[in-house]
Each structure stands twice: as structure tokens, then as C-alpha cells.
Amino acid sequence: MDPLVNKTVELGTGAVSDDVVSNTAKYSCVIMILTWMAAYFIWKPRAKGALMTANRLSYFEPSLFARLRWCLWAREILETADEKAGGRPYILARGDKDLVVLPASLIPEMNRMSADMLNSRQSHAFTLLGDLTGMRVVEKTSYHVRMLLGRISPALPELFAPTATRISSAISREFTSGDEWTAFKPLPATVRCFSEGIALALFGSKMAENSRLVELTHELTSNVFKVAFVMRCIPSVLQPLCVWLLPAKWRMESNWRELGEFVKPAVKSQANLYANGSDHNVDPNLVSWMVKDGRSALERDPEVLTTLCGSVAAGSTYSIANFVCRALVDLVAHPDVLDAVRDEIRSKGERIGRVWDLAAVSKLEKLDSAMKETARLAPGTIIVYSRVVQQECTLAGAKLQKGQFISMSGPSRALDPTIFENPKEYQGLRFCTEENIEQHRARPFRSVDSDILTWGAGRWACPGRLIADMAAKILLMQLLDGWDFAFINGKPLSPNAVHEFLFFHPDNQILARRRVDRVGVKFS
Numbered sequence: 429m430d431p432l433v434n435k436t437v438e439l440g441t442g443a444v445s446d447d448v449v450s451n452t453a454k455y456s457c458v459i460m461i462l463t464w465m466a467a468y469f470i471w472k473p474r475a476k477g478a479l480m481t482a483n484r485l486s487y488f489e490p491s492l493f494a495r496l497r498w499c500l501w502a503r504e505i506l507e508t509a510d511e512k513a514g515g516r517p518y519i520l521a522r523g524d525k526d527l528v529v530l531p532a533s534l535i536p537e538m539n540r541m542s543a544d545m546l547n548s549r550q551s552h553a554f555t556l557l558g559d560l561t562g563m564r565v566v567e568k569t570s571y572h573v574r575m576l577l578g579r580i581s582p583a584l585p586e587l588f589a590p591t592a593t594r595i596s597s598a599i600s601r602e603f604t605s606g607d608e609w610t611a612f613k614p615l616p617a618t619v620r621c622f623s624e625g626i627a628l629a630l631f632g633s634k635m636a637e638n639s640r641l642v643e644l645t646h647e648l649t650s651n652v653f654k655v656a657f658v659m660r661c662i663p664s665v666l667q668p669l670c671v672w673l674l675p676a677k678w679r680m681e682s683n684w685r686e687l688g689e690f691v692k693p694a695v696k697s698q699a700n701l702y703a704n705g706s707d708h709n710v711d712p713n714l715v716s717w718m719v720k721d722g723r724s725a726l727e728r729d730p731e732v733l734t735t736l737c738g739s740v741a742a743g744s745t746y747s748i749a750n751f752v753c754r755a756l757v758d759l760v761a762h763p764d765v766l767d768a769v770r771d772e773i774r775s776k777g778e779r780i781g782r783v784w785d786l787a788a789v790s791k792l793e794k795l796d797s798a799m800k801e802t803a804r805l806a807p808g809t810i811i812v813y814s815r816v817v818q819q820e821c822t823l824a825g826a827k828l829q830k831g832q833f834i835s836m837s838g839p840s841r842a843l844d845p846t847i848f849e850n851p852k853e854y855q856g857l858r859f860c861t862e863e864n865i866e867q868h869r870a871r872p873f874r875s876v877d878s879d880i881l882t883w884g885a886g887r888w889a890c891p892g893r894l895i896a897d898m899a900a901k902i903l904l905m906q907l908l909d910g911w912d913f914a915f916i917n918g919k920p921l922s923p924n925a926v927h928e929f930l931f932f933h934p935d936n937q938i939l940a941r942r943r944v945d946r947v948g949v950k951f952s
């Protein structure tokens with residue numbers, strides 16, 4: 429029979445539509461099984477002996493979803509992953525990159541690995557989207573890090589008094605002089621205070637007299653972070669185009685140009701001075717030392733030095749300000765700790781005639797303990813020890829290829845109940861108890877502590893930690909002595925988070941008023 433005829437007949441009875449449906453169902457089943465098998469075989473070799481993956485719902489999920497989840501819920505994702513992994517390495521799908529998260533117990537072993545095995549620069553440049561934020565050069569050099577550690581940190585006793593003077597005069601500008609409660613935004617106020625100190629360390633006293641340059645140190649930072657935070661939500665291929673839709677990108681470009689207009693002529697004129705042999709006393713600031721010590725063409729290039737100054741500004745102004753605002757609100761939320769810290773400042777001040785030098789400030793153990801506790805509970809970043817592997821190696825049983833990004837979870841250590849009793853509870857004086865005080869004296873806030881990980885760890889731990897510690901104490905001591913603080917409607921403020929970064933929201937407000945019984949804090 430002619431099949432066409434047959435079909436026509438069957439169509440009329442509706443039998444064909446049943447057939448078509450059942451064939452479609454069969455083919456769909458076959459396709460599904462084949463797809464599943466293909467996925468299984470592609471996936472299986474990776475999964476075999478492989479690590480757990482966090483923040484990836486399925487192999488086929490677009491990485492954009494992982495990016496967005498990480499942007500919004502990084503803390504929760506990391507906490508759940510740490511718990512599931514139980515101290516074993518795992519993969520964190522961040523959306524922009526898969527990181528192998530290693531247990532913090534590996535820190536001593538990793539600290540022994542040479543600099544050409546693990547690279548921190550590549551990882552920092554990637555995290556802050558160096559190509560888009562203008563900081564790509566930090567991938568090539570750590571000259572600024574060497575200068576901070578080798579030249580600026582040793583000069584801190586000399587920098588202490590002028591830094592304190594600048595911060596103090598900024599405090600009197602930024603904080604209320606009235607004895608009535610007044611609402612204000614602590615983050616922008618403290619950022620402006622710290623920018624005075626950072627500008628001094630970066631550019632020296634003469635250049636730091638220029639208020640626009642001081643302003644640039646935090647304005648540039650703010651725009652760099654805005655660009656990086658927003659662009660990290662967008663797939664890499666779209667970033668070079670989309671970034672130009674951000675007003676922050678245009679402002680940042682103009683900030684870089686302006687910074688160059690300050691730094692480049694200074695670099696050139698100082699290079700001339702040194703070339704003429706008139707370099708007897710180097711002013712302790714980053715620009716002067718970089719010009720003086722520069723050996724390679726890169727280290728002498730005014731454009732590169734401008735970028736390095738900008739990247740130090742980006743690593744410093746908001747980091748200290750965020751930290752100090754958190755330390756302050758933690759103290760306000762725990763009046764017993766606040767009273768103990770104030771008493772310590774007052775009684776020690778009386779013993780030394782109320783004029784503080786760097787050594788005396790460094791001995792405020794209760795203030796130091798409260799700072800450590802804040803940093804433990806609300807670090808600047810929950811991911812630390814971020815490095816790029818340079819040679820194939822095996823760590824904690826995980827085989828790592830060249831180019832693999834690795835990292836560690838800060839909270840997995842800082843909130844470990846075997847290290848800290850009631851780890852999620854703020855106990856500002858926990859490091860000053862009888863059994864902890866000796867260790868606290870040996871490892872104050874400014875030191876690299878692989879239990880708290882405030883500064884990361886190893887040879888590439890934060891090179892600005894001594895400056896940060898000094899500047900934070902100069903500010904906190906004056907604020908605690910001179911002002912009362914309170915929450916608006918008694919409501920405490922929690923840290924905000926975006927990607928792996930915790931921060932104090934710039935719009936957060938608290939109340940302040942002058943203290944009637946302030947005794948005054950002077951620095952020498």
C-alpha cells in the first residue's frame with residue numbers, strides 16, 4: 429500500500445499523533461541518556477580522586493551565576509564549604525576563577541616555598557582587575573612592597589610625630605566639637621583623617637601640603653574599588669567594553685592622570701637632585717626612596733612609580749578606615765571593654781606625662797587586644813594567602829598545576845573553636861587574660877599571626893601593617909579619649925560584604941559628642 433495513503437487514513441483516526449508523541453518521547457529519552465553519559469564521562473575523570481567543588485551547582489551552570497552568588501553571599505558560601513571540606517583542600521568556583529582553597533595548617537610549609545613557586549603579585553592584579561583599574565604593573569614588580577618594608581617601616585619612629593600631627597588636625601576638622609549628640613558618618617571622616625597620614629608616607633611633607641593630592645589618595649581608591657567590585661560581576665569578555673559605562677571608571681582615569689601630574693614632576697626633579705649628588709638626607713617617603721633606590725628602567729619610570737604610589741594608596745586608606753570604624757563600633761557595642769581600654773589609655777598617659785611616643789603607644793595591650801579581636805571577627809577579606817602556582821607541585825594531597833590560583837579561608841582559622849574559645853563571640857580583652865598575655869606581647873596586632881590572618885601570612889603578608897597599626901592607634905586613642913559614641917536608636921552596626929571583602933558601609937551613621945572628662949592625648 430502507498431504509505432502516503434496509509435498515513436492520510438491514520439491521520440484521520442488520530443493514531444499518527446500518538447505515534448509521533450511516543451517516538452518523540454523515545455528520542456528525548458535517548459538524547460537525555462546520551463547527554464547524561466557524555467557529561468558523566470567528561471566529568472568523571474575530573475572528579476576521580478579530585479576535590480570537592482563549592483559554589484557550582486552543576487557542571488553546565490554558566491559561571492556568571494557563580495560570580496553573582498559569590499558577590500552576594502561569599503561569607504555563607506565559604507562557611508558552608510569549610511564545614512563540608514572538614515580541613516581538606518577544595519575548589520571554590522568564584523565565577524571569575526576556580527581557586528583551590530588550602531587548609532591554613534599548610535602555612536608553615538607554604539612559607540618555606542620559594543618566591544618562584546608561589547606568586548602573590550599575579551593574584552593581587554587579577555583580584556583587583558589590574559587591566560581595568562590601571563594597576564596591571566603590580567603584576568610585574570613588587571618594588572613598592574620592598575620600599576614599604578625596607579625603607580618606610582624602619583622610618584616610622586621618625587614619621588610618628590608628623591603623622592600624628594596631621595591626623596590630629598584632621599580629627600578636629602572632621603569630628604564634632606559640641607557636647608550634644610550629633611549623627612555623623614564615621615567612614616568618610618576617618619578616611620579623610622588617614623589620607624593625611626598616608627599622603628605623608630607616600631609623598632613627603634612638602635607634597636602632602638597640597639590638599640588635592642591628599643584627597644586624591646582616597647578618591648582614587650574609592651573609584652578603583654567601585655570599578656573592581658562592579659566589574660567582577662560581569663563576564664571577563666564583556667568587561668573591557670562594559671567598564672566604560674561606569675562613571676567611576678571615567679573618574680578613576682582622571683584621578684590617575686591627576687596623580688601623574690603630581691608624582692611625575694616630583695620623580696624627575698628628585699632624580700636630578702640625586703644625579704647631582706645632593707641626596708644626603710632622603711626624606712622618609714615612598715616617592716623619594718623609590719627614586720633613590722631604583723636600579724632598573726622599570727623602577728625609574730615615572731609612570732610606573734605613579735602607579736605604584738596609587739596602588740599603595742588603594743591598599744591603605746580604606747583598609748585602615750574600614751578597620752578602625754569596625755573597631756570603634758565593636759567597642760561601642762561592648763561598654764565594659766571600652767571602659768577598660770579608656771582606663772588603660774588614661775592611666776598609662778598619666779604615668780608618661782600624657783605625651784606619647786611610638787614605643788609608649790605600642791604598649792597599650794588592651795587597645796591592641798581589642799583591635800586584634802575586631803580584625804579576627806571582621807577581617808578586610810575572608811580569603812587570604814592568595815597566590816598563583818608557578819611550578820607543578822602537590823600540597824595537602826592536591827596536585828596543583830602551573831597557573832592554578834590558590835587561597836585560604838581566613839574564617840576557617842580565625843573562627844576555629846580549637847584555637848579560640850567561643851570563636852563567634854566578641855571578647856575584646858581575650859588576648860589579655862593571664863594565660864594569653866605572654867603570647868599577646870610576643871605577637872601584638874601588628875605582627876603576622878597565622879591564627880588571625882589579619883595581614884595574610886608569609887613573606888608577602890601586608891607590607892603596610894606597621895603603618896596601619898600606628899595610624900589606627902593614633903586615631904583610636906584620640907577618639908576614645910575625646911568623644912563619646914552611641915548607636916542611633918541603640919541599633920548596632922554589622923559589617924557589609926561584597927565578594928570576599930568585608931567593609932563598613934560609607935553611609936553608616938553613629939552619634940558622637942565631646943567628652944567632658946577628656947584628658948587630651950599628645951604625641952612626640
Ligand code: HEM
Nearest residue numbers: 743744747748751808813882883884885888889890892896
Ligand atoms: C587595617 C589595615 C590593613 C589590612 C587589614 C591589610 C591587609 C592586607 C592583606 C590581607 C594583604 C594581602 C597579603 C597577602 O597576600 O598575603 C595586604 C596586602 C597589601 N597591603 Fe595591606 N592591609 C592594611 C593596610 C595597609 C596599609 C596601611 C598599606 C600601605 C601603607 C598596605 C599596603 C599593602 C600592599 C602594597 C599590599 C600588596 C602586597 C603584595 O603585592 O604582595 N596595607 N594587606
